[in-house]
Amino acid sequence: MERILAHIDDHFDAHLDQARRFVRQPSISGEGIGMPEMARLVADRITELGGRAEIVPTDGWPVVYGEIDQGAPRTLLVYGMYDVQPVEGETWMAPPFEGQVVSLEGHGPSMVARGVYNTKGPLAGFFNVVHTLREVEGRLPVNLKFMIEGEEELGSVHLPQFVARHRDRLRADAAYFPFYMENAQGKPVMWLGVKGILFFELTCRGGDWGGPTVRGIHGSNAVWISSPTWRLVQALRTMVGPDERILVDGLYDGVAPVSADDEELLAALARTFDEQTILQDHDVKRFKYDLRGVDLLRRYLYDPTLNIDGLVSGYVGAATKTLLPHEARAKMDVRMVPNMEPETVVATLRAHLDRHGYADIELRVNEGYPPAKTSVRQPVVQALIRAVRRLGVEPEIWPHLGGSAPFYLFTGELRLPFAMGGLGHGGRPHSPNEYATVEGMKRFEKSVAAFLVEFARG
Amino acid sequence: MERILAHIDDHFDAHLDQARRFVRQPSISGEGIGMPEMARLVADRITELGGRAEIVPTDGWPVVYGEIDQGAPRTLLVYGMYDVQPVEGETWMAPPFEGQVVSLEGHGPSMVARGVYNTKGPLAGFFNVVHTLREVEGRLPVNLKFMIEGEEELGSVHLPQFVARHRDRLRADAAYFPFYMENAQGKPVMWLGVKGILFFELTCRGGDWGGPTVRGIHGSNAVWISSPTWRLVQALRTMVGPDERILVDGLYDGVAPVSADDEELLAALARTFDEQTILQDHDVKRFKYDLRGVDLLRRYLYDPTLNIDGLVSGYVGAATKTLLPHEARAKMDVRMVPNMEPETVVATLRAHLDRHGYADIELRVNEGYPPAKTSVRQPVVQALIRAVRRLGVEPEIWPHLGGSAPFYLFTGELRLPFAMGGLGHGGRPHSPNEYATVEGMKRFEKSVAAFLVEFARG
Structure with missing residues (x-):
C-alpha cells in the first residue's frame, strides 16, 4: 500500500x-x-x-x-x-x-x-x-x-x-x-x-364545476364565477395542515421504522452533527421543529415530505391587472423514505383529492423513483x-x-x-x-x- | 330637435x-x-x-x-x-x-x-x-x-x-x-x-418564524425547514372558505343594503337579463351560485369579492426542479360595493392576518378607490x-x-x-x-x- x-x-x-x-x-x-x-x-x-x-x-x-x-x-x-x-x-x-x-x-x-x-x-x-x-x-x-x-x-x-x-x-x-x-x-x-422522489404537478382548470374554461377573464366576474385559483388553494389546504403536517391519509403508510443499525448511526452522527451550520448555510433562522440532535435528524431522514416547488396562476407581473384566472398549477414533490413506492404515493394522492371532492384537479407525474x-x-x-x-x-x-x-x-x-x-x-x-x-x-x-x-x- | x-x-x-x-x-x-x-x-x-x-x-x-x-x-x-x-x-x-x-x-x-x-x-x-x-x-x-x-x-x-x-x-x-x-x-x-377596488399584494417570506430568508434552497430541506409557500396557502385558506365565501371578519361590515330604487331597477333588469349569454361570453359552464334573475344579479352587484388575480412562488418552468422557495406572492383584489372604503378594508384584512398568526405576511396596497x-x-x-x-x-x-x-x-x-x-x-x-x-x-x-x-x- x-x-x-x-x-x-x-x-x-x-x-x-x-x-x-x-x-x-x-x-x-x-x-x-x-x-x-x-x-x-x-x-x-x-x-x-x-x-x-x-x-x-x-x-x-x-x-x-x-x-x-x-x-x-x-x-x-x-x-x-x-x-x-x-x-x-x-x-x-x-x-x-x-x-x-x-x-x-x-x-x-x-x-x-x-x-x-x-x-x-x-x-x-x-x-x-x-x-x-x-x-x-x-x-x-x-x-x-x-x-x-x-x-x-x-x-x-x-x-x-x-x-x-x-x-x-x-x-x-x-x-x-x-x-x-x-x-x-x-x-x-x-x-x-x-431518498426517493415523486415529482408531480397539480393543475386546477375551470370546467363543469365552474370557473373560466378557456382563458382568464375580467376579474370583476369573480363575484359570480368560481376561481380555479381559490379551488387549488382549498385543495392544497386539505393536504397539509397549518403545522405543515401532511394530512393525506395513507401517505405515511408503509414507512419503515428506523432500523437498529440506523439508530446506531444516528447516535454517532448526532455527536458531530451541527444544527447551527445547517441554519447558517441555508440562511434560515430556525428549523420547522423545536428539536435537536438525534430527534431532529430522525425527522430529517425518516419523514416523508410534501413540498410545493412552484406555484403559479394568473397575472404575476408588476402592474395592476385584475383577472379571474382559468388555471392554477402547483409543482410539487414527495420525498420518499425507505419502503415508500412512487406508485403507491400517486394512488394515495389521487384518492385524497377525489375523496375531498377534487376529482377534477389533474395530477400529472413528471418523475418518480423509490429510495x-x-x-x-x-x-x-x-x-x-x-x-x-x-x-x-x-x-x-x-x-x-x-x-x-x-x-x-x-x-x-x-x-x-x-x-x-x-x-x-x-x-x-x-x-x-x-x-x-x-x-x-x-x-x-x-x-x-x-x-x-x-x-x-x- | x-x-x-x-x-x-x-x-x-x-x-x-x-x-x-x-x-x-x-x-x-x-x-x-x-x-x-x-x-x-x-x-x-x-x-x-x-x-x-x-x-x-x-x-x-x-x-x-x-x-x-x-x-x-x-x-x-x-x-x-x-x-x-x-x-x-x-x-x-x-x-x-x-x-x-x-x-x-x-x-x-x-x-x-x-x-x-x-x-x-x-x-x-x-x-x-x-x-x-x-x-x-x-x-x-x-x-x-x-x-x-x-x-x-x-x-x-x-x-x-x-x-x-x-x-x-x-x-x-x-x-x-x-x-x-x-x-x-x-x-x-x-x-x-x-364598484370600488382595492388591489393589493400579499407576500410571505422566510423570517424569524422559519423558512429560507434570502433565496430558494434545495427542495430536500422542506422536511425540516418551513415553507413560505405553504404558509401563504394556509393564510389564504383562512380568508376564503371552500364555498368561496369570504371568512374575513368585518369585511361585510358597512355594506349598504340594496336601496328600494335599486331593487326596482333589479326587477326591471331581470326581465331582459340573460344568464346564458353571460356564461357563453365568458366560456363558463355555471355560475358560482345556483341562482337566477334578481337573486343572481343581487349577488353580482352587491357582494364584495376577494379575488386572487395572480399567485406565484418558486420554480414554475417546464422542467423538474425541486426547490424550497423563500417567497410566495398573491396579487389580490377586493371589489367594493356601496359604502365600503378602501382604508377600512385594508385595516380589516391586516387585522385578520394578524389575528390568525400571520403578522409576518406583508400586505402592500397597489391601488384603491371606493365605489x-x-x-x-x-x-x-x-x-x-x-x-x-x-x-x-x-x-x-x-x-x-x-x-x-x-x-x-x-x-x-x-x-x-x-x-x-x-x-x-x-x-x-x-x-x-x-x-x-x-x-x-x-x-x-x-x-x-x-x-x-x-x-x-x-
Whole structure:
C-alpha cells in the first residue's frame, strides 16, 4: 500500500493532466455540446487502461460501458457521468474548460473548471488509480465494470432503459460512485443511500364545476364565477395542515421504522452533527421543529415530505391587472423514505383529492423513483470506511441523504449494494468557479486505491 | 330637435373625418407615443368650437382642460381620455392608426382603428354634436367643461392629483362620460355607477418564524425547514372558505343594503337579463351560485369579492426542479360595493392576518378607490334615459357595473352626480381590430344631442 500511495505522490502532475484532459472537453448534455467527443474520450481511457469499452446508444445520450476483467474473485460496477451543467451567462475567474490551477482563498491550490467536482475530476481520479495499481502491482485486485452515463444533469432520463436492457452485463458484487466527500469544513461525510422522489404537478382548470374554461377573464366576474385559483388553494389546504403536517391519509403508510443499525448511526452522527451550520448555510433562522440532535435528524431522514416547488396562476407581473384566472398549477414533490413506492404515493394522492371532492384537479407525474440505501454492514460500505480510516480519517456516516438520486437502479433493479464517496473536496457544482482542491484530488486517489484493496479483501 | 338630427345626417361624412383626425394620431400612454400631439389636437378642437382650452401638466401625462361657457343655467363636466392601448405585436385587418371604414361581418360598415371605441370615437362624436348645435341653434343649451386625461389606460394615476388641484374649476351640475353603450346583441346597456377596488399584494417570506430568508434552497430541506409557500396557502385558506365565501371578519361590515330604487331597477333588469349569454361570453359552464334573475344579479352587484388575480412562488418552468422557495406572492383584489372604503378594508384584512398568526405576511396596497354611483332619480341620469327614449330606444339600466373605475372623483371628491353612455356600438377594446359601427357612431351623436337638450331642461 505504501508503494501505491508513493506512486500517486510521484506522478501526481501527470494525474492532474488526465483530469485536465477530461475537463477541457466541454460536454453539456442540456445544450448538446461535445457529447460524442466526451463519450469517446472516456471509452478511450478505459481502453488505454487495458479494458474493453463500448459507446452504447440509448434514446438519449449514449452510455459508455466498459470492463476491465482481471479474473479476480470480486467485481465492482463503477457508476459515473460524463456530462456537465451549462456555463452560459456565467462569469468565471478562469476559463471553465481549461483546467487551470489557481489559489483559492480558504482552499489553497485548486483546479477551477466545469465538471472538476461534479464529476469529471473524481472519474479521472478513479482512472488514475487503475493506472497506478497496474503500474505498481501489475494488475487490479478486483474486476471493474463501468457504466458512465451522459444524462445525469438531465435527470438520468434514459439510465433506467440502459439498465433494463443490459442487466446481464451489469452483474457485479457491488456498485460504486466516485465522489469527493469532504465538505467545506473538511468533514468527510459519507451517505449510505438516498431518498426517493415523486415529482408531480397539480393543475386546477375551470370546467363543469365552474370557473373560466378557456382563458382568464375580467376579474370583476369573480363575484359570480368560481376561481380555479381559490379551488387549488382549498385543495392544497386539505393536504397539509397549518403545522405543515401532511394530512393525506395513507401517505405515511408503509414507512419503515428506523432500523437498529440506523439508530446506531444516528447516535454517532448526532455527536458531530451541527444544527447551527445547517441554519447558517441555508440562511434560515430556525428549523420547522423545536428539536435537536438525534430527534431532529430522525425527522430529517425518516419523514416523508410534501413540498410545493412552484406555484403559479394568473397575472404575476408588476402592474395592476385584475383577472379571474382559468388555471392554477402547483409543482410539487414527495420525498420518499425507505419502503415508500412512487406508485403507491400517486394512488394515495389521487384518492385524497377525489375523496375531498377534487376529482377534477389533474395530477400529472413528471418523475418518480423509490429510495435506495445500503446497510452499513455491507462489505462494500465497510471497505470504504476502512479505506478512509487507513488514511487517518474518521468519516461522518449518514444512513442516507436528504436528497434524491435514482440509485434504486443499483439496489432495486440490479440488486447491488452500493457505496459512494472518497476523500477529497470540491464545491460550487452547477455554479461559476466550480473547483476541486489539488490536495483533495490527491487524497481522493489514495482513498480509492485503499478502497479497491479493501473491497478485494471482502 | 328634428333640424339637429337632420344636420347630423347631412354632415356625417365630415363628422367621420373628425373621428378619423383623432384616431390617426397615435397616443399610446404606456409607450409614450404621440401624447403631446394628441393633447394638442384635443385642445385645438375645443378652441375651434369656440371654447378655451389648456393643456395642464400633472406628474404624469397632462390633462386637457377646456370650457365652453354659454351663460346657460346648467354646466356639464365632460370626462374623457385621449390615450389608447398599445398595438405592438398585434395583427390588424386595417392599419390601426388610419381610420378606414370596412364592412365587418355582423356589424356592417365600421371604422376599424385603435381608440375608435375606447374612446376617441365617442369623444370626437361629442365634439361633433357641439359643432352641430352651434351650427343649428347658434349656441349650446348648457355650459361645458372638459377634463380629458392622458392616463386612463394606465389606471388614471394622476387624475386624483388633477382633481384635487383644480377642484374649483371643475364645479358643475353633473359629470358625463361619452361612451357607446349598445352591446354586441344591440342592447343599450346603461350603468349608473361602478364598484370600488382595492388591489393589493400579499407576500410571505422566510423570517424569524422559519423558512429560507434570502433565496430558494434545495427542495430536500422542506422536511425540516418551513415553507413560505405553504404558509401563504394556509393564510389564504383562512380568508376564503371552500364555498368561496369570504371568512374575513368585518369585511361585510358597512355594506349598504340594496336601496328600494335599486331593487326596482333589479326587477326591471331581470326581465331582459340573460344568464346564458353571460356564461357563453365568458366560456363558463355555471355560475358560482345556483341562482337566477334578481337573486343572481343581487349577488353580482352587491357582494364584495376577494379575488386572487395572480399567485406565484418558486420554480414554475417546464422542467423538474425541486426547490424550497423563500417567497410566495398573491396579487389580490377586493371589489367594493356601496359604502365600503378602501382604508377600512385594508385595516380589516391586516387585522385578520394578524389575528390568525400571520403578522409576518406583508400586505402592500397597489391601488384603491371606493365605489361610485348616481341615483336613477338624478336629473343627469333621467336626461340620458329620456334622450335615448326619444330615439325610440329603451335602455337596460344597471344600478352599477361589476367593474371598477375611479368615478368616486366625481361623486366623492367633486360631489357631482354623473352619467355615462349614449347610443352606438363598438368592440374589441385593447385588442386588434377595435371597431365602431358607422351607424352606431351616428346614433351616438343623435343621442348626445338629445341628452344635452334634455339635461338643459333639468
